[in-house]
Amino acid sequence: MSALDKPRRSLKRQSGQRLRVDPLVCDGIGQCAMAASSIIHLDRWGYPVIPAGELSPADKGRATRAVNACPRQALWLEATD
């Protein structure tokens, strides 16, 4: 492996997506955390704490489950570019 391979390998570990939440739309019931408990935690008031920054490909799949589970459409994925 050359030194030039390292950046390419690290790029493959990223999905190019991040998870966003609209706190004004979120109802704080927590279905997203039940759907993706490994990446979304609830704060003391029941509102989701989502991962900061770009998601790994595996976490993107988990985040997609959370987006699909949200009854208020308060979560979405967006490109990091």
Ligand code: SF4
């Ligand atoms: S499922 Fe949606 S509305 Fe419910 S806590 Fe999560 S982001 Fe908020």
